[in-house]
Structures are given as structure tokens and as C-alpha cells.
Amino acid sequence: VDLILKSGDAKAKIKLVDLRKELKDQEKVNIYFEEKDCEDKFTGYTGIKVLKFKVEIDCKEIRPSKKIPLEADFGALPKDIKNRLKAGVYIRQNGELTYIKGSNVSKKGVVTFMGDMQDEYIVAEYDKKFDDMGKYEWAEEFVEVLAAREITTGTGENSFNPEHVVTRAQFAAFITRALGLEYTLPTNPFNDVIKGKWYAVDVLAASQSGIILGDNRGYFKPDDVVTREQMAVIIMRAYEHKLGKHKASAASFYDMGSVSGYAKDAVSSARALGIISGTGSGNFEPAGKADRAAAAKMIVKLLEHLFE
Template identity: 40%
Template structure:
């Protein structure tokens, strides 16, 4: 009946949008010959305050961060029901449901996200980008969902210039510490680690899992993220089919990856040339210039860019946050 139109539901503090492609896909769940009187059942049940508080307490014990619920908690269920009461539920939605929650006062929107809450209290980060007072995310399965502020601190970042950038990216589950309590901001970052950060930040997925580079084992923790970054044209190898995943990513290499991810439209005011411009490799010179012009990176305080220096974990966090801010 909806044709190609999405079904949008609104109530105070909540907006839900079900795409037409999802609704039509539900027909495939019903066995042949049984769909005559089938109906689509979509329910949004608000979890009672007491139960929501109990689930939040359980969830808080499962994470190494301070969490605060940012609004109401909902049980979201989608199914097809037959006249005899039989239900068919998709394990995963063919197309995602857009689910937006209003955040309560006092919640830091930069640290907020939509989470799926398991029966054992485990939290799965779904996403969310705050705008107009709502935090929208894409749901891909039924379950219990709520918005949480995720406040992660690291002892070695107190007062550090990158502290806020790291806290924001940790809340988006893009970066992790080198331990539960330390971030190691001055530690060099590898090429594989930065490629994985880009893939997580941009929600990239690989179309296929075949090895892209000869020196990347398909079982490596970063293999799928690196494949996604490569397939989307964000990273290049070092030649001869090699990527050098464990080599430190240089500042000029990071500038190139950031610019490819930025997909710049138009030109930006030209940034002052760094005083060590002649040290920038020819292949990277234009991309470094554009990365500086678009505000994706900054030079060092002495006016240099240090193109071949290893990128630190702190620098990479700030650069990823710059990228996300520019892409909004």
C-alpha cells in the first residue's frame, strides 16, 4: 500500500522511519501460500523506568567507562504475523530503520550514541550523530535500544591537548586505549591502525574479503578494515603488492589518506606553506597542501610540517575528528 514511500512514525522525543524496501522484504519471510492474511507488526514499547534503571546499572558494570542514559529506553520489534498467530521475525533487517531519540538536558551530545542492550547488560554501539535535538541511528535488528552518554577517561591524557578529541572518538568507539586506563598519546601509530581508524570512523565495509596486499594476512585483526579502506580508495600500498601494515604511518601519508576520505568539493583558502616544504615527497606535496588548506591537519608550532615523522596516536585522533567535523 505504501509503494515506494517510507513509513514515518513520530511521538514526543522519538522519530522512526521504516523504508519501503524493508516492508516489502518482509513478504519473503512468509511461506508460499500463507501470506493472504499476513500483517506486518511493528511495535515500540517504552521500557518502564524501574526496569530501564536496572538494565542501565547492569550495563554500567560491563563497560570501562562512565555511562549515563540520555532518554527513554525502547523495545523495538518487527515481524510478520499470520492469522493463526504465527510470527516470522527477520534476524537482520534488509534495510535499516532510522531511529531518532531526543536527548535529555545535561547529556553531552558529543559523547552520546544509540546502543543496543542485551539481556546480560552488554552494550553494542549502533551510532548516532546529534542534530536538532535528536540523536538518529540506523537499526539493523530488533532489540532494546537507548541513548547513552559514554564518558571514557585515560590517566595519561589529563590536561593533554588531544584529551577532548580522544574522549569524543572513544565515545564513538573509533579509538581505544593501549590499556583500560592509558592511551599512550605519543606512541607512533601504524599504517594498519590508521586505516582501521578511518574505516571505523566512516563506517566502511569491504565488498569482498580476499587479500588486497601480499603482506596482510586475512586473519589479521585489521584485515577487513584495511580491505574496506582500500576498496573505497583511501589507502595505497608501498609497491609490489605490499602495504607495510606495521610500519609507522608518516604525517604526509596520513594527510593523503585524510584528503581521499574527505572528498573535498571546491577549493579552500591556501594555507601558508610549511617552512620544511622541500622535505615533503613529490607524490604527497599537493595532498599535504590541500589537507592543510581544508583544516584536516595542522603544522607544528615551529611552522614546520614534519612530513616524514611518525604520526602519534594523539595526532591521529585529532585528525580523524577534524575529518568527521568537515564531512558533516
Template identity: 30%
Template sequence: MKKTVLAGALSIACFTGGFGLQANAQVNTQVNVQEVDVASIIHPKQAVAAVIPLQSMTYQDLYKKLLISKLAIDERGIVTTKNSITAKFSVDPTWSAQEQKEFKELYGNAMQIKFTPSGNSFKGEVLEKGKWLPLDKEDLNDIIKEMFEDEPIDLKPGGYFTDSIGHWAESYIQVLYQFDIINGTSATTFNPNGKVTRGQLASMIFRAAGLDVKEDYEGPASYKDLANFPGAKEVAILEEYGLLDIFDGANFEPNTPATREEMAYVTAIYLEGMGYDVSKVSKNNPFTDKSKMRQETVEAIGLLKQLGVIDGVNGQFNPKGNLTRAEFSKILTLSLVLLDDEE
């Protein structure tokens, strides 16, 4: 009999604060707009990770912290290049007309703060009236303190993947890396456009579910080709929970690239197994190529589409296409956010 409730579930509460960076600004209307304190425009209750004194925070740590912030995940307010990070804080529509006017006179529709490497740390600039102006050490310290309130989220070593800087999925990649769900292909590379194998898909879902081989393993999987696969016990546990029913052959083929419909099925079952109430969500599948989907994946794909976790191109999902590491990083991160929101 298959198990129906996932044991040892990941504490999604760790995302509280991890996605806590807010761009709520408070402009001091009593002073000349030229004297607006940049640090005061960032909400004092922001939270991403533990405060690190500016003098000991590296540029790479700043990069990683910003990428797991709400500003990056929800608002897409972080822009990175090989040599800089720019944080964009938008006008708050709840401000008074005068506050919005003064903000826009200085910063336009968004205040931009650019960070660049400087020795073992970094320096900062703010864009005012079209010109980049340097921030002195005191202002920069104030901004960093406002951005990173004391929260129990410690950065893992590594994770500065040079081949993912500026990639559309870099925030999703960083979130999963920080929560031990994914790894790079080396200490400095992630290979975002590489294919996800069935074995890798199983490993990432296993970690996201907070399962433990020592506690949850009850016996080998039914698949016949796992003798030399390092994740054989993980596969066995996931099979017991019913997450791998889409792989219904005699062999699991762990090194075969996973298809998009296989990923969708596994992710949908994962969400349900983690307690997400899928009964309240439409499972309507709007993709024009659903006739090419395996019948058991049609509703799973529809569910993820309605939840905003997946999308297609020109109305098609391409169910038999392969999944990239970047694509699944986004899909799994958004799934975790859904679980956090429901909790």
C-alpha cells in the first residue's frame, strides 16, 4: 500500500523572512528633495538573512543575499551583471501624491542602488536625476543594515555560480541552493541550460520534501536498474509515496533526461503530498497540444498552469520536450512559495 502523507516535511517556514525584503518607501516630505536620506526609503522591517557587518560582507555574499530576497523573487527588482548588482525599489502606490512626486523627481519610477566589487567588499552608488552618485561608508552601512535585518538564515559556502549571473533563473537557483535542494555542477558553475535527468528530478523532489533515507527507507524500489545508482534509496522512498508513478516501466532509467510532462506530474503529486489543497484549484488544461500528453498528466499540467507554476510557448506546453535545470529551479521554487503561502 502506498503511503499518502509525506514524513519529515521541509519546514517551509524558513522562507518567512527569506522572502521578506519589501520596497515600501517613506520619503521625508519636510526636507528638500536633494537631502532625502536614501536609507530611509528602504522599509526598516526588511529581512533576508543574518546581519553581517559591511566591512566583513563580501560582494559574493551580498549577491547571494539579494537573490533570495522578495525583491528578487516576487518583484524582479534585482539586476545582475558580471561586475555589478542593481537593486530597484519602486514607488509605493500607497504614498501621498506629494511623496510620490518628490520620489520621482529624484529617482524616477524606481530608486536604483548599484553595488560593485571593491577589494574584499563592495561599494555603492545611487542613481539621482540620471547621475550615479557614490554612497559614503556610513550611508552604505545604513542601507545594508536596513536591507538585512537579523534573521536565522545563514548562507551556505559556495553558490556563486559564474555561469548563472544575469540568467533569468538565477534567483530561483540561489533559493534552492541555499536550502540544500540543488547543487552546482562544480564549485562555480551550475549549467542552467543543462537537462534534468530522472535521477536528478527525484533527488531534488526528495530534498524539497524533507525526507531522510535513514528514517524513511523501507526497502528497494521495484525498478530493476538501480543497483549502481547512488540515489536508489531516494527513488525507493519516492516510489513508496506514489510520486514516481509516471515512471511505470520495469526500469527507472535515472540518467535519461526527464520530460516536461514527467516533471509536471511529479511536482503536482509532490504539492498534494505536502498538504497543498489542490481541490480548490481548477485543473483546466488550456494547452493546445494536450492531445500529445499522456492521459495521466493532463490534469497535473493543468493544475500547475492554473497555479502559475508552469507556462508554455505560443499556447503549447511541449510535453515530450526535456526540462532544463533553470526551468525546474523556477518550478520548484514557485511550488515552495505556494506551500509557504498556504501555511
């Protein structure tokens, strides 16, 4: 059973089953929802709305025993949000906004996130600029989406290094953060993914979800540069992890004959979905090395499908 609450321009939806532990055998329960404009200003953030949820049992405010799915429907994308993929949900901590990973704003203005109903939740679009995107203006918006969703923070305070190549570990980290994957198993299938390395948890989370694989000797080769066809395979595994099997496509490039057998279906599907577009000459260059700008574009094109 879903409980629908309305306030201002938004309707909230809460699944009562998610509160079953708190509501068990209780006779008097009040659940509140409020939507309002935010009076405070935060540098770099626009389209700010405040959401507040509250549960009271016998006039005493309680919180769920764990974070539960929360949803607020604005009926349409809030007018001040220009790029919904750069928008998310935040909580205030020490005067700063902290991003709730995995939060999303859909095309229709539906906000979804995980929360414990204890805090005020702030919906906002974050606009992070990098100083080194001059020659990569076409990728600027894609890179800003990655920064807003904390998929990457760049390589320095205001640097992204869009021309740098991407390693297998870096691309695995992008995917894990984009999908909000978590590593929950104690096992490590790779001989060369060392506990404590910056990428270890991200790589293992992607492996646990079946999105990345190692070679037949148990090596992942985290520092190797990821090839374009490897990216396509990983991207399509991520797509299918969330949305199910994609029907095989006949979409192609002039150089499909150079694509490895294991990657052909993934390259065709990613092409059909618009996630990859080739090099501009009708070729894909499967063994080529994609730079960080191209990787950002692929990740954002994936996000457009995953979070409609």
C-alpha cells in the first residue's frame, strides 16, 4: 500500500511496507510531508526546493530503522532545473550540502532517493565548472554531470584533464558510482586488485554485479588503458544490469570487422541506443583508447537511459 501526501507543488509517495517495523501494533500514527522553497543560498546550486518527511507515533517523532525509498512528484521538472542529470537530493551538514548518492530527478519531475526521514532534504542542480575544457567544449556538459553526481571530482580543484586516457580501474569506478553499486561480499576474484587501493572497492562492486570480468588467470589489469570496445562491453553490461537484456541490434560501423567477437553485440547495441557514436568517420576504432572526455559522454548517455 502506498501512502500519498501532498504539499505545495509536490506529492510524496511512501510505501507503508517500508515502515512496517515502526508501525507494528501502533494505533495512532501521523506521517507528514512538506515541500517549500529554500530560503538559503548555496554557491553553485540552483532550482532549490526543500522536502521534509516526518513520522510520529503517539506524538513522538521517530525515524525508520533503516533508510527507505522516498519519492516526491513535482508533476513536471522544476523550472529552475536546466539539466535534470545534474540535479539530485542533498542534506545539510555543517552548513554544506552533502549529496545523497543514487538520488535522481526524472524527466517528469519525480525525485527519488533513499532517506531516513530525519533530515530536511534539498533538491537542487549543481553546476561545477572546470578550467581546462577549452578544446573539449562539446564534452563540458557531460563532464559537469559526472561532477554533479559525484562520479568524479576531476583531477584537481578545477581540472578534469579531458585529454587523458582512461584506465580500466578508472572506468570501473565511473560505472560503479554512476549506478550506485555497493560491494557486499568478502571475496576478491582478482589477483591484482589490492585491498586499500583507491579503486579496489569500486572494481569489486562492479565485479560482484557481473559488469566487469578479469582474464582467465584471475587478473583485472587495473592500470591498463581501457579500449573502446571494452568500454562498450562494460557499458552494455551496466545497462542490462539495471534494465534487462537488450534485444540484439544490426546497428554497425564501417570497421565492425575489426571488433572482437565477444564485443560485437555490445558495440551494435550501444550504437543503436545512442550511447556510442564512433569517431565521426563512420568507424568505431575498437582497439583505440578513449580519453576522459569521451568516457564522460558514454557514461552520461548511459544515465539518460537508466534514469528517465
